[in-house]
Amino acid sequence: MLSTTLTDEERDQLHETYRHLHRNPELSMQEHRTAEFIERRLDEIGIEHFRCGGTGVVGIHRNGDGPVVGFRADSDGLPIQEDTGADYASTATGGLADGTTVPVMHGCGHDTHVSSALATAALMARQADGWSGTIVWLFQPGEETAAGAAAMVADGLWDRAPKPEVVFGQHVFPSVPSGSIAVSRGTAMALADSLRVTVLGTQSHGSQPQNAIDPIVLGAHMVTRLQTIVSRELSPQEPAVVTCGTFHAGLKENIIPDRAEFTLNIRTLTEESRNRVLPAITRIVNAEAEASAAPQPQIEEIYRFPRLYNDPERTDQVVAALRAELGDDRIVEVPPAMGSEDFGWLADSIGVPCVFWFFGGFAAENTAPPVNHSPFFLPDMEPTLSTAVRAGVATLQRALERG
Missing domain, CATH: 3.40.630.10 (Zn peptidases)
Incomplete structure (x- = not known):
């Protein structure tokens, strides 16, 4: 020994x-x-x-x-x-x-x-x-x-x-x-995916929201709606996590910016769960943009873990x-x-x-x-x-x- x-x-x-x-x-x-x-x-x-x-x-x-x-x-x-x-x-x-x-x-x-x-x-x-x-x-x-x-x-x-x-x-x-x-x-340990989402809008003066497509409001709706993937699209016995870790937009309080950016971290335990969650993120992000008459957002992979x-x-x-x-x-x-x-x-x-x-x-x-x-x-x-x-x-x- x-x-x-x-x-x-x-x-x-x-x-x-x-x-x-x-x-x-x-x-x-x-x-x-x-x-x-x-x-x-x-x-x-x-x-x-x-x-x-x-x-x-x-x-x-x-x-x-x-x-x-x-x-x-x-x-x-x-x-x-x-x-x-x-x-x-x-x-x-x-x-x-x-x-x-x-x-x-x-x-x-x-x-x-x-x-x-x-x-x-x-x-x-x-x-x-x-x-x-x-x-x-x-x-x-x-x-x-x-x-x-x-x-x-x-x-x-x-x-x-x-x-x-x-x-x-x-x-x-x-x-x-x-x-x-x-x-x-x-x-x-879980599979992990990290994504960067760039929300595109139209810039305007803060007093003239009618001339803007506000990416901050739009991005906030996306982040909120993304939480329904785990709570309403997956079985309660199917563990998953969708976390928004960062949200950045704008430079001044009286300017509606032309874009916002947030990052997501997703954890799943099976490829089957991953293959449900990731398409759902894309679907929700694009649908929220369309609902706001905004351009299609950019979704980029940052990294993934097996x-x-x-x-x-x-x-x-x-x-x-x-x-x-x-x-x-x-x-x-x-x-x-x-x-x-x-x-x-x-x-x-x-x-x-x-x-x-x-x-x-x-x-x-x-x-x-x-x-x-x-x-x-x-x-x-x-x-x-x-x-x-x-x-x-x-x-x-x-x-x-x-x-």
Whole structure:
């Protein structure tokens, strides 16, 4: 049996790695310093590696004959001003595509993913005589924009690295206490679509609405009517979310503008639901414009996430390994989350199964932990990080144990 216990020196390095990554977040697909840091650590561990998908890093640990498995950790931060008060809080900034400079923080815990994956890689390397096969370490950029997994696949990931028979991944989450694991069988996370809608109108003076087609009023009707898709077009047993996240229009209070723009985020659990919701959005947006005698609006896709599907058989194996390592009371089986991940593309692109689970980030007595993407999101360092390492080692051992 492999040990899942870190030495004092390894634990200190895990904590320092985490603090370093937390202090130095980078925006999606801009993780240049993060990638260099990962490469240095892989060199220290003795794992070969190559760049993939721009700022992605792939490590390959070959250790004799046996199965090939993948293990993924995402590395990007978010455009959020950190407000945790930690002595290792981020003061970093980054640039958006439009040139805007924004604050950046690890508001979704990807720093915990990378630091625990590196510690897991070191622990597996230290105990290489206890397992056999190949681990493909996938340090993936750009999860927050659904760009990273697709970029790695497009860059020849599975032509350059051994093809795994299964891909594993994990994510820190506030809904289960630190030291525990939550996992779903089958559908684990939702499909997601983000759209930009540009509403076209006719500009006029604010005192002369009769000469205008007001895109703000029109857009407001669209946003309100879109909520009826979930409440009136889908079965109550069919989960879906249609969220309007931004609405921008106008420059001055006495000018009716010629356009408005809003963005939508849509979550569904099946392709069938997605194929009902997306056409309904187009239908409603166009019909509201026609009702106002406005030009046809522009609807653009910003990005989309695939469904994340946990293979039931492989999930059973992972759950058994986690129960043996952490105890039955520390493993919670949960329904699908309406959040989304591009992790599934790494496995779907070559038709192999995957399993993805969540490790808790906050003490059980914290009854109102900050949620992911909050400026206050700062998981308890322990036992959060050690649990992630234990889960990684236990899962990999089960997949790669010597006969």
